[in-house]
Amino acid sequence: MEAVSLNSLLWVGAVLFVCGVICMTTKRNAIGVLIGVELVLNGANLNFVAFSRYSPLALDGQVAAIFVIVLAAAEAAVALAIAMNFYNCHLSIDVDRGDELHG
Amino acid sequence: MSVALFWLFAILACGGAISVVLCQNVSRMAASLILCLASVAVLYFLLGADFVGATQLMVYVGGTVVLLIFGIMLTSSSPSHQLRTSPADGFLAAGIGVLFLAIVAFTIGGVDWAANSQKLAAAEPARQGQQQQDLSHGMTTRPLALALMGVRPDKPGAGGYLLPFEIVSVHLLVVLIGAAYLARTKRRVVENQ
Amino acid sequence: MQLLSAESWLAQLLNSTSLPDLFNALTSIQLGPVPLAIIHTLLIGAVFGLPAGVFIWAERKVSGRIQDRLGPTRTGGRFGWLQSLADGLKLIQKEDLAPSAADKALFFAAPTVVVVASFLAYMFLPFSDGWAAVGVDVGLFLILGLLALEVIGVILAGYSSGSKWALFGAMRESAQMVSYEIPMGICALIPIVLAGTLDLNEVVRLQVGSFADFRATGIPPFFNWFFFHPVGWLAFICYFVCATASCKRAPFDLAEAESELVAGFLTEYSGMRWSFFFLAEYASMFLVSGIAVSLFLGGWDDGFGIVHGLKENGQGLLGNLLGALIFTMKASKLVLVQIWVRWTLPRIRIDQVMETCLKYLIPIACALFLAATIYPLALAQTLGRPQLTPTKPLGDRTSISQNTDRPDSTQSVASKGVAE
Incomplete structure (x- = not known):
């Protein structure tokens, strides 16, 4: 892996991140939005691990990555429970229909 | 060989991410997400972060994504019914995405990471002279476990992560109870209807 | 050259x-690394494919005997031992069908996901001392993680089939597999806590006893196995029940409850893709048995110090071959137990399956885990040593692992030195 530069890893992370952001903004399905969040977190995580390898950050980056993975699982569980409640109220998973609070 | 493997799995990860954006069918999106996350796990292994890679497989691919697929199964009213974004929104999002990528790329290209690393190393005079453990070949389980318990043999003088570890564990418990509660109330609402 | x-x-x-x-x-x-990798892959492929053939034949023979029949008798001689090969040839020739309502790409990808997941897990199984294709620090964790991937294949298969039987079967199956992974993981962690490493090879090395110790103390070497630890044997039983359930074997084979669900997530599959699922099922039966053997039953150790003695006296290859044979025999025995259980016990209802896991196995596993951590501490307080027998404590048996020259043993010893 010495021949692979830090920049190429950061590029992969950037592509994942941007894809996630686009996914979050364009999908109308609540689960699709969640999938976008997972992509964003993975892009960030890849950067953490890359920096842990290529900089004196060492293990700190990997510890951060583990925390992110664990918290992402927690976030997915809660968000999914909310999505289920949303589905039960509207009988649809379309996030555009959750606009009753804008007065 | 590891360079070729890196490019193969980097392309697979990016391809998976892009097909998540392009797919309109939610189950296809989940399948692409699995491809993307598994390739990222392989990238972690290639980077020598074997424990993080294993965690990614176990928690992310085996746990979170399964949860998402359960969500898809429980909420899809009919397989043919798909929620499409309007083409105008799609173009707008694509434009913004490309601009965003350009900004990130500008940052990646503009920073001299090697010089930054040297500055970082120089800014920590206490740790100079002491040998840092080489983590590039894996074997990270023991150092990681010790770091989570608050001891840092790999990097003498650095802080451990005992407090964040405890906070995360309490947080997980709260989330467990909260998610179970949310999922329970939903069932009562259905009965009332 | x-x-x-x-x-x-x-x-x-x-x-x-x-x-x-x-x-x-x-x-x-x-x-070089590339030819070595190819050889390893081919070897694991053989090891991966063989259990399916052998155990499908064994299952038919055992079920035949239990039901007072003969089982296969013709193909390949008196005992029908070529039956699996003949079945395989027949299945390959069948037409590759997909229902019109199916999501074709996912429908075809699902069997591959299941097979690849359980194939990858074989890479980290130590068949003999150092004979794991990839010896990594996080071996057991990775194996459990890869086994978790099988669930995804099952869900994809059920969801993409476009059939309600397949969907119901997949929902039941995935709920069962995901739930049983928790107590299985906790039980597998008990020997890990006792040994202090996630590397399966190291866990087995800690259980190997030498003949010299036997002569000195009078305690047979196989008492080193974690099965003979006061908590270990309970953990082994708990693990084995969970492993049977996570391989979707009877009495937990709800997905294939023919009377109510046709064939569960397999309903729409036929020919080669159907047999992929069975290949993966029998391979993962052998895999979970192999993990049980490594964790609780001493892996390649014969229990009387023979393998250890051979290696001490410079017969490394002979010792390792014998070790691999012993490992395979032990794992096969456990698979035979799974087959025996399948043809003896009736299938239980789905709510009983989930209840067994959530209300009984998880609390039991947690209590055992707690007991395994407290037990050495309590003994150290009362007896002054962390175990009942006056032999060396398990964690300090590193002298065995230092003698044998494993490529990365210097690294692991170095990291131990750092830890101390």
Whole structure:
């Protein structure tokens, strides 16, 4: 892996991140939005691990990555429970229909 | 060989991410997400972060994504019914995405990471002279476990992560109870209807 | 390419302990990483494919005997031992069908996901000392993670079939597999806590006892196995129940409850893709048995110090071959127990399956885990040593692992030194 530069890893992370952001903004399905969040977190995580390898950050980056993975699982569980409640109220998973609070 | 493997799995990860954006069918999106996350796990292994890679497989691919697929199964009213974004929104999002990528790329290209690393190393005079453990070949389980318990043999003088570890564990418990509660109330609402 | 004299070739052959060494010795060629990887892959492929063939035949024979029949008798001689091969040939010739309502790409990808997941897990199984294709620090964790991937294949298969039977079967199956992974993981962690490492190879090395110890203390070497630890045998039973359930074997085979669900997530599959699921099922039966053997039953250790003695006296290859044979025998025995259980016990209802896991197995596993951590501490307080027998404590048995030369043993010893 010495021949692979830090920049190429950061590029992969950037592509994942941007894809996630686009996914979050364009999908109308609540689960699709969640999938976008997972992509964003993975892009960030890849950067953490890359920096842990290529900089004196060492293990700190990997510890951060583990925390992110664990918290992402927690976030997915809660968000999914909310999505289920949303589905039960509207009988649809379309996030555009959750606009009753804008007065 | 590891360079070729890196490019193969980097392309697979990016391809998976892009097909998540392009797919309109939610189950296809989940399948692409699995491809993307598994390739990222392989990238972690290639980077020598074997424990993080294993965690990614176990928690992310085996746990979170399964949860998402359960969500898809429980909420899809009919397989043919798909929620499409309007083409105008799609173009707008694509434009913004490309601009965003350009900004990130500008940052990646503009920073001299090697010089930054040297500055970082120089800014920590206490740790100079002491040998840092080489983590590039894996074997990270023991150092990681010790770091989570608050001891840092790999990097003498650095802080451990005992407090964040405890906070995360309490947080997980709260989330467990909260998610179970949310999922329970939903069932009562259905009965009332 | 460098040819050696016959004498030194033989000496090298007998001294080789790890698989790469063995290949280098056999061929007298220093192999690069790519050919070595290919050889490893082919070997694991053989090990992965064989259990399916052998155990499907064994299952039919055992079920036949239990039901007072003969089982297969014709194909390949009196005992029908070519039956699996003949079945396989028939299945390959069948048409590759997909229902019109199916999501074709996912429908075709699902069996591959299941097979690849359980194939990858074989990479980290230590068949003998150092004979794991990839010896990594996080071996057990990775195996459990890869087994978790099988669930995804099952869900994809059920969801993409476009059939309600398949969907119901997949929902039941995935709920069962995800739930049973929790107590299974906790039970597998108990020997890990006792040994202090996630590397399966190291866990087995800690259980190996030598004949010299036997003569000195009078305690048979197999008492080192974690099965004979006061908590260990309970953990083993708990693990084995969970492993049976996570392989979707009877009495937990709800997905294939023919009377109510046709064939669960397999309903729409036929031919080669259907047999992929069975290949993966039998392979993962052998896999979970192999993990149980490594964690609780001493892995390649014969229990009387023979393998250890052979390796001590410079017969590394012989010892390792014997070890691999012993490991395979032990794991096969456990698979036979799974087959025996399947044809003895009736299937239980789905709510009973989930209840068994969530209300009984998880609390039991947690209590055992707590007991395993408290037990050495309590003994240290009362007896002054962390275990009942006056032998060396388990965690300090590193002298065995230092003697044998494993490529990365220097690293692990170094990291232990850092830890202390």
